[in-house]
Amino acid sequence: MIDYNVVYVAIWIMAIFSVFIRSDWSRYLFYIQATFMALFLAFRFETGYDWPVYKSHYLHVAAGETFQLNFEIGYEYLVRIFTFLGFEFHQFVALLSVLEILLIAVSVRFFFRKHSIWVMALLYSIPDFYLIPSFSLVRQALAASLFFYGLHYYARARLFTALGIFVLAVSVHYSVVGAIAFLVLAMRVRLSKYVFVVLFAVAVTLYLFSIDVARFFANFVVLYFYPKYIFYLERDVYNASFVYRLVYAAVSTLVFALIYTSWDKRLVDSSGFSKWDSTVYRLAMFGVLIPLVVFGFPTFSTRYQYFFCIFMVGVSLSVLVLFNARDRLAIMLAVCVISYVSFYRFLVNPLSIVYVPYQSQFLYDEKNSTGQKRTDDLLHQLEILWLK
Known part of the structure; x- marks a missing residue:
């Protein structure tokens, strides 16, 4: 749990610090914040609940075998390209994760430039907007980020480019x-x-x-x-x-x-x-x-x-x-504290066992990872709930 809390504090410190620096410098701080979020997501190892299916599919494609599930054509081709290039599964997911967060960051910056760094901080703080989709829903999270990115072109009246991105997003998740x-x-x-x-x-x-x-x-x-x-x-x-x-x-x-x-x-x-x-x-x-x-x-x-x-x-x-600058800072500090209630509630929820503890590619490998065990535990808990 400590990893998520450290990131929570770091992201909010960056947001708060942005109040005290020049606006042109805050732009760089925003992208540092977004990169930090992207790397935290990218370096996860067997964390989340859908990774076993995605990994099994990836390994089947790499071996030239048929998988029991059919995914969207765009995602299938992504897997084929990365397996052809010799990428390992965790490398593939890491690159998609970085792309996903950076596309979201570009879109947030376009639509809400003045408060973009606060938007990113709140997205991290609300599990349904960062932890759950980004850590588990590989296809949909990528598709959503493409949708956001397409919207920012659509809003700039670059319709042909936006349409192409929307088609790509649909091909990743319907x-x-x-x-x-x-x-x-x-x-x-x-x-x-x-x-x-x-x-x-x-x-x-x-x-x-x-x-x-x-x-x-x-x-x-x-x-x-x-x-x-x-x-x-x-x-x-x-x-x-x-x-x-x-x-x-x-x-x-x-x-x-x-x-x-x-x-x-x-x-x-x-x-x-x-x-x-x-x-x-x-x-x-x-x-x-x-x-x-x-x-x-x-x-x-x-x-x-x-x-x-x-x-x-x-x-x-x-x-x-x-509000004036002092009141804005006081309000956002209050939001930071209040948001942590739902954030902490998610971390201590028994069904969040697939997220906590955070597993890093630097500290885990397949021999000592608890990812599969925790995923099995989650499925067991769900079976009990469904039987009630």
Whole structure:
């Protein structure tokens, strides 16, 4: 656990230090912070829960054998290229990890230049936005970073380049199709901030009273069109106490209020993407609404919220311009402390055994790694939960 805490402190120290230096120097500090996050991710060894499948697939391809699962064509070709070049699996994942974080950093810097270093700090602090997708969801995390990168070209009206990146992202993980659908919705169906107030009120009410509308429709679709996915419906369930739901609803309300305020006062500096009008705010709103509407499918909701996390966090932080420098620093110090609550809760959760302790390529090899044992332990815990 100490490794994650050291990184937490280091990333927030960089963010806090940026307040005391010139703005042109803070740009370099931002990329140092992003590189630090990328290397921490890249040097992990057999950490996360999906790595055994990815590794087995990689070794099968390297040996010229057929694997039991078929991945997206883009990912398949990536594996073929790297195996042909003679890369080991951990080297392959390390390079993808560095690319993933740097693409996210470039996108964050483009959309939220003033608060980019704070955005990256918060992305690390919220497990669903860094630890879980980056450490475990190799394909989707890479696809999401490509989606973000494509968005920054799309916002600059470089449509052909953006389209090419979106196609590449879809070829790595098909879930990007859904993210693109939300993007089209945000740009073509120009819902006002007042409409989002109504949508949020309905969503948070349904969430608090555990009225799972999404599961009702999903059951209908799966039963009649994709019966093989019934297994996933039975296991991907939401189980939280009313107190937890109250806390999550309160946090969601706060974030919604921040986004609404930013939208109302046009606080995001959109000089680099002025033609987007209110799109950036709508994308941020999606980040709040998705987990409330689709709460019955935690895997689905968190993964799709991830596609809009930089907007949700970045737009929320844009309200900092309403405060003076001293107050901004005090607010972010408070955010650092409060964010650590969910961060620590994740680290001590028994289901996080595949993340803690952090295993480094410098300290572990396949003979003394505990990665496989911890993955097996996680699967055993999940089997017990599913039987309840």
